[in-house]
Amino acid sequence: VLTVPARTGTRWATYLLVLVLAVLWPVLGSNDLAIVGVAVGYAIAAIGVDISTGYAGQPNFGQSAFMATGAFATAWLQNTEGLSLWLALLCSLAICAAMAVVLGLAAVRLEHLGFGIVTFAFAFVVAAWVQGSALTSITGGPNGVPAPDGELFGIDLTNPRNLYGVSVVLLAIVALLAHNLVASRTGRAMLTVKGDERVAEVLGVRASSIKLRAFAFSAVCGGLGGALIAISAGYVTPASFPPAVSVTVFGMVALGGVGTITGPVLGAMFFWLVPNYAPGLESKQTVFVAAIFLVVLIVMPAGAFGAAADLMRERRLPTWLRSPLRSRAGLDRQAA
Amino acid sequence: MSSLLLPAAVSGVSVGLLYGLLGFSIVTLYKASATLSFAQPVIGMFTTFLSYYCYSKLGLPAGWAVVLGLVVAAALGAVIYVLVMRWNDGAGAANRSFRTLALYSLLLAIATTWFANGQPFRFPVPAPSGSVTVAGSVIPDLSFVTLVVALVLCGLVLVFFRWTPYGLLFRAVADDREVARLLGIRSRRITAVVWMAGTVIACIVGVLTVPTAFVSTDTLSNYAIYALAGVFLGGLTAWTGAFVGGLIVGIVSNIALVYVSNEAAVGIVFLILLVVLTVRPRGILGSEAVTRV
Numbered sequence: 001v002l003t004v005p006a007r008t009g010t011r012w013a014t015y016l017l018v019l020v021l022a023v024l025w026p027v028l029g030s031n032d033l034a035i036v037g038v039a040v041g042y043a044i045a046a047i048g049v050d051i052s053t054g055y056a057g058q059p060n061f062g063q064s065a066f067m068a069t070g071a072f073a074t075a076w077l078q079n080t081e082g083l084s085l086w087l088a089l090l091c092s093l094a095i096c097a098a099m100a101v102v103l104g105l106a107a108v109r110l111e112h113l114g115f116g117i118v119t120f121a122f123a124f125v126v127a128a129w130v131q132g133s134a135l136t137s138i139t140g141g142p143n144g145v146p147a148p149d150g151e152l153f154g155i156d157l158t159n160p161r162n163l164y165g166v167s168v169v170l171l172a173i174v175a176l177l178a179h180n181l182v183a184s185r186t187g188r189a190m191l192t193v194k195g196d197e198r199v200a201e202v203l204g205v206r207a208s209s210i211k212l213r214a215f216a217f218s219a220v221c222g223g224l225g226g227a228l229i230a231i232s233a234g235y236v237t238p239a240s241f242p243p244a245v246s247v248t249v250f251g252m253v254a255l256g257g258v259g260t261i262t263g264p265v266l267g268a269m270f271f272w273l274v275p276n277y278a279p280g281l282e283s284k285q286t287v288f289v290a291a292i293f294l295v296v297l298i299v300m301p302a303g304a305f306g307a308a309a310d311l312m313r314e315r316r317l318p319t320w321l322r323s324p325l326r327s328r329a330g331l332d333r334q335a336a
Numbered sequence: 337m338s339s340l341l342l343p344a345a346v347s348g349v350s351v352g353l354l355y356g357l358l359g360f361s362i363v364t365l366y367k368a369s370a371t372l373s374f375a376q377p378v379i380g381m382f383t384t385f386l387s388y389y390c391y392s393k394l395g396l397p398a399g400w401a402v403v404l405g406l407v408v409a410a411a412l413g414a415v416i417y418v419l420v421m422r423w424n425d426g427a428g429a430a431n432r433s434f435r436t437l438a439l440y441s442l443l444l445a446i447a448t449t450w451f452a453n454g455q456p457f458r459f460p461v462p463a464p465s466g467s468v469t470v471a472g473s474v475i476p477d478l479s480f481v482t483l484v485v486a487l488v489l490c491g492l493v494l495v496f497f498r499w500t501p502y503g504l505l506f507r508a509v510a511d512d513r514e515v516a517r518l519l520g521i522r523s524r525r526i527t528a529v530v531w532m533a534g535t536v537i538a539c540i541v542g543v544l545t546v547p548t549a550f551v552s553t554d555t556l557s558n559y560a561i562y563a564l565a566g567v568f569l570g571g572l573t574a575w576t577g578a579f580v581g582g583l584i585v586g587i588v589s590n591i592a593l594v595y596v597s598n599e600a601a602v603g604i605v606f607l608i609l610l611v612v613l614t615v616r617p618r619g620i621l622g623s624e625a626v627t628r629v
Contacts, residue, residue, distance in 0.1 A: 059430070061374075061437060106610040109617040110568075113372055113433060117564060118613070120374060120437075124561040125606045132599030243560070247441035254434065286445035294420065294438035301427045 005302075006055050006191055006259030007309065011179045013262040017269075018172045025165055033164040034232055039272035040167040041228035044174050046252040046264035048221025052115065053250070054259025055182050056214035057194030058107070062119030063222045064245035065126035066096045070223025071147070071230035071240065072130065076138045078148040085152050093223045100219035101212055108208040111197075115215060123243035131238040144237030147230040157231060167228050171265070174221060178261050181217065190214050222249075244286065251293030257303030266305060343475050344594040345587055350479045352586020353486030354541045358563040359570070359578030360493065361534035366572060367510030368523075368530040371421070371432040375440040376538050377559040379416075382443045383409040383535060384542030385451045388459045388551045398460045402543055406536055413535030417528045425524075440560075447553045456550035463547040482544050489540065490579055497575060506530070561602060562589060565609040571622020580621060584608075 021040065028036065045063050053059045073092030077083045083091065107118040130139050139145065149158050157163045181187050189210045192200040197207045230236040252271050256263025271292075275285035300307045358376050365373045387405025391398050420435055464477035497503040508516040509526045517523050542556060549555045563578075566585045570577025585605050592601040612619065 059434075103610070106613040109613050113430070114613070114617075116433070117372075117568065118610070121561045121564055121606055121609060124558070125602050128558070128599045128602040132597055134597065134599055243557075244441055244444060247437055250434075251438065251441070254438075284449055287442070287449050290438060290442035290445045294435060294442055297431060297435045297438055298420065298423050298427075301424075301431045 006182070006194065007257075007306075008182050008187070008191075010260050010262045010305070010309075013260075013305070014175045014179065014265060015172075017262060017265050018168065018175060021168050021171070025161070025168065028164075030160045033160045035276050036269075036273065037160070037164045037167050037232045038229050039269050040164075040171050041225045041232060042249065042252060042272055043225075043265040043268035044171055044228065045222045045225030045249050046256075046268045047174055047178050047261055048218040048225070049249055050253045050258065050261055050264045051178055051181065051190075051221070052211075052214045052218035053253060055187065055194065056190040056211055058115035058211050058215060059113065059250075060119050060215065060218050060222075060246075061116045061250060062121075062123035062126075062243075062246050063218070063225075063249045064241040064243055065119070065123045066099070066219045066222030067226025067229065067245065067249075068126050068130055068236075068241035069096050069099065070226035071236040072138055072145070073223075074148045074227040075145050075230065075236055078150070079145060080137075085148055085150055085157070088148060089152075089224070089227055092227065093220045096219040096223035097216045100216040104212040104215045107215075108211050115211070120243075120246070123246045127238075127241070127243050130241075139238050142238060144235050144240070147233060147235050148227070149231060149234075160232075163231060167232075170224065170228065174224070175261065175265070178217075182261070186210065186213060247293075248286075248289050251289055251296075254293060254303055255296050257305035257307075257309075260303070260305045260309075263303050263305035267303070340594055341591070342470065343479075344591045346475050346483075347479045348587035348590030349583060350482035350486065350586075351590060352566075352583035353483065353490065353579070354544060354582070355559065355562045355566045355586050356579035356582025357486060357489060357537055358541050358559055359567040359582050360490070360575075361537040362563065362567050363572060363575065363578050364506075364510075364530050365534050368506060369421070369432070369527040370429045370513070371436065372572075373436040373534070374433070374560070374564075375436040375443065376534065377556045377563060378440045378443045378447075379412075379535055380538035380542035380559065381553060381556040382447055383412060383539035384546065384551055384555070385447060385553075386412070387539065387543055388457055391459060392457070399462050401459075402461060405543065406539055409535045409539035410532045413532035414528060416535065417531040421527070421531065422524065444553070452553045456552035456555075459546050459551045461543060461546045478547055485540070485544060489537070494575070558598075558602065562586070562605060565605050568609060568619055569612050571619025573623050574619065574621035577619055577621040581619065 021036070024036065045067055049060045049063050070092050073095050074088045077088035077091055078085055103118050103122055104115070107114045110117065129135055151157065152166060155162050155166060157166065182190070189200065189205045192203060192205055193207045193210050200207050200210075226241060230240065233240070248271065252267035253264045254267070255270060256265065256267030271289050275281045275288050281288055296303060358380065361376050362373050365371055383405060386408050387402050390396050390404045390408070391401035394401070396404060416439065420439055421432060425432065464481060467474050467476045497507060505521055506526055508519070508521055509523045513523050541559075545555050562585050563582070566581035567578050568581070569584055570579065570581030585608075588608065589601040589605050592604050
């Protein structure tokens with residue numbers, strides 16, 4: 001289904017980005033740290049979407065559902081059940097993974113966009129339940145609940161500087177795990193499934209199991225990102241993660257480049273930081289994000305990172321810039 | 337109990353037909369251009385706002401505003417095809433579906449940023465306000481109007497596809513795009529017409545919700561899941577599947593809404609969707625997919 005090839009050699013670029021974020025740690029003021037910290041949370045969620053979409057070929061259009069679950073479950077387990085933060089976080093990530101497996105069992109039965117449809121619908125289901133009155137004890141009604149806070153392994157997260165540091169470390173861990181995953185045996189199986197499910201089955205890969213694992217990884221990243229965003233904001237309300245957020249996170253992946261892991265981090269930074277710092281854009285953030293998302297899909301399906309990597313490695317202009325005279329592109333690619 | 341059940345079921349049938357109509361535009365687009373459109377419900381909301389502006393900004397009577405709104409919707413459909421779908425349309429089916437997702441988010445963002453201020457708006461679309469009492473339960477006349485409009489539209493669409501030569505062209509493109517092109521059918525023109533028709537159908541669905549729900553950006557938000565669930569319940573490959581699925585979704589969700597709550601309605605529809613996908617992935621009326629390996 002997905003015609004954009006996945007890349008596995010982007011490790012250096014991701015680590016460079018994380019390094020830049022780490023260097024910003026002592027430089028930025030606490031206001032800026034809070035803004036960039038939210039972008040880091042989105043980046044973690046976006047890496048998750050990229051693993052299932054870009055590498056296993058199963059689009060995740062419902063990341064907002066897992067982000068909301070991660071945020072509310074962590075807050076509830078800590079505030080009401082009295083768990084310590086790391087335990088609450090771990091439990092809510094487990095909840096996200098379990099939900100992903102249940103959804104995935106139905107979604108694997110549909111070819112092509114099966115995961116896309118089920119996850120898109122699921123975003124609406126979670127939004128309806130979070131906004132409804134049945135779960136008020138967990139969601140706190142329209143005003144929401146205070147976000148989980150306090151200490152993570154002895155680090156005080158109410159200090160924005162500490163929170164930013166922890167977020168960047170978590171991003172580094174997720175990036176490392178993601179790169180190791182796609183380079184592993186499971187990762188190669190995921191790429192085979194994305195290429196052709198039947199070929200994968202012939203080669204002895206259990207396609208549905210691989211899809212489920214990729215989707216569970218994706219959901220866990222969503223839960224972690226959602227919890228971090230909630231901690232940064234200081235509270236979480238039913239309106240924090242509407243279904244449109246799923247599309248925004250998917251847009252981050254598409255802008256940076258589907259199947260690159262670096263791209264989603266870049267995309268998250270761009271989509272969160274540009275509207276927050278460009279004057280007059282803040283109130284129109286959603287329009288800005290959606291318009292760029294649409295244009296990127298039309299003119300460069302491989303995303304910014306994909307286009308740049310093509311340009312550097314193969315000295316090949318993106319399709320939409322190439323003159324019709326240079327029709328040797330196919331040959332160029334074979335030579336490279 | 338029974339005094340609530342019958343009206344809930346009847347209005348369930350009429351909203352179910354609306355889900356079916358919206359689902360039908362999704363199925364037609366899927367068949368004619370291999371693109372699964374996530375944007376239809378938001379297109380419906382957006383074009384309803386455009387009709388409303390024909391009434392509030394241009395000062396037209398509400399009835400004529402709806403008519404002009406349908407023309408504007410057709411134009412918007414053409415614009416969407418030319419600007420969003422036509423450009424670089426060889427990028428693959430997944431990419432085109434992603435574009436409809438981006439379109440969903442763009443139209444929603446535009447509406448919530450510029451249209452939503454002061455909503456819900458009153459849009460006095462001519463509609464009956466009376467009600468009839470059947471077997472001790474009150475059913476508003478509007479349910480019957482929606483029923484009739486939806487049935488007439490479904491009938492027109494089915495007659496068009498089944499018995500007119502133009503309908504045959506559409507079915508040819510839907511069955512096999514490549515062969516249809518080889519036979520000289522202008523498949524891109526067909527796709528453009530399908531986008532225009534899909535947008536007009538979405539607009540009709542949106543306008544039919546106005547007498548009960550006013551004009552607001554939230555009106556059709558649940559339609560996104562209900563229409564999609566209806567499509568996959570009935571079967572994406574069956575022309576009439578969307579209506580069957582939409583009716584089931586409409587009745588079940590409406591009864592759950594009346595007796596329990598909105599979140600229960602959404603939850604039950606999603607559960608039915610999961611069960612159908614697990615037990616019978618091709619849907620109730622869908623045909624077994626045959627693929628050449």
